Amino acid sequence: MITKNLIGPKEIDVILNRLACQLVENHSDFENTVLISLQPRGLPLLSRLSDILKSQYGISDIPTGRLDTTFYRDDFRRRDSPLKANQTRIDFLIEGKRVVFVDDVLFTGRSIRAALDAVLSFGRPSEIELLVLVDRRFSRELPIQPDYVGRQVDSIASERVLVEWDDTDEMNRVSIVQSRNDE
């Protein structure tokens, strides 16, 4: 197993600030916007973005939720390893809202397709956008593109892009792992 670091803690900090800034640019006061992290790996990214929005821009009461897409996936019964469900928590109606999905890595686009399907169970949003920290470009299997991108990364299917968060944010990193597909 070979691990190569792609992004370090300082760069991640810069990227997070830029992403927050871009969100503010498009959603100004977030009056009609909700942020939804995709389970399980979108949550740490969303909580950091919320912190920045609060401390830098004074925007604190954006409704946030977490969405688990396990039951909506199209690879159920087709994978080597069984899928495992996570908690969904959306305490508000999505009808007419501007939704921003937040996830760490965009790869084939299949999770996002499942998320598009899943979120419709909570109402009809007026708009859905996608924010990702890492975009593994050229590996999409569906016509899905992000609206906000932290970093574009070129990788091949047998590699894995790993985002690791540290409680103090001093060890945050994105790395690329070359190994057998063991996930």
Add this chain to the structure above:
Amino acid sequence: MMSELSVSHLLGIKDVTADDIQLIFKTADQFKEVINRPIKKVPSLRDITIANLFFENSTRTRLSFELAEKRLSADVVNFSASSSSVSKGETLIDTVNNILSMKVDMVVMRHPNPGAAQFLSKHIDAAIVNAGDGTHEHPTQALLDAYSIRERLGDVNGKKVVIVGDILHSRVALSNIFCLQKLGAEVMVCGPSTLLPKYIHTLGVKVETDLDKALAWCDVANMLRVQHERMDIKYFPSIREYTMQYGVNMERLKRLEKPITIMHPGPINRGVEITSEVADSEQALILQQVENGVAIRMAVLYLLANRGVRSSEEQSS
């Protein structure tokens, strides 16, 4: 934490592990959230066909399974013995093979003979869920009972549960004993000695014939229905006498030092094993049991399908 069941059929609680039960509970938590959404349906089992074979009458279990299947987007075919060729003399295996040649992936079966589900699992190539086989097991009922206890009291481990009534004819009792013991609860059975199986103590349960003593001991009392249809001989002198000795009423509950939780697998004989006042009280979990039944059955079907045959063109993402 594992993410797959250790069994490929749910024939009885005796065959599953405590880890399996916890996995079913964790999955049911997610499905409970799903069935409380504005849109209560997920597409997980959209390529699965499930046959509900009911060789014995049932309202709640059948409805509950059917709802669970539909909320998972499975295709469902229903069959009941009373309106089928079974009354023309067809054997169980022929009936089922006929249904399977119509390409069915899973079978949910209730049958009056103990072991029917086990027999079927050895002869056909579909995942089997036992929805009650005679006086043997009724695994999904035990799972939803334990799940309801976990929801009300936080945990099943260390709780004291008494099962009251007709233990002899009850598949619910047997499955409940296995399930509660696997989860670390203490189990007692209570009933007239004619309705307690002779060797029940070998399962490691306490045996009591005095209901008041049993209620004073327990945290949860699961009241079973008096199954008149399975009683070929007189097991107690009269229903009135049964009610006086083994029926739960408010006076009995008020005499206890602490409030206990009352459960009933349904259908209730109001005024026989439980009074209306108790059945409709805050202490009763009866309707929560029914709601949880759908979530538990969704979890069981989902997890069994997850184990099922995977397509030859294996994909990963």
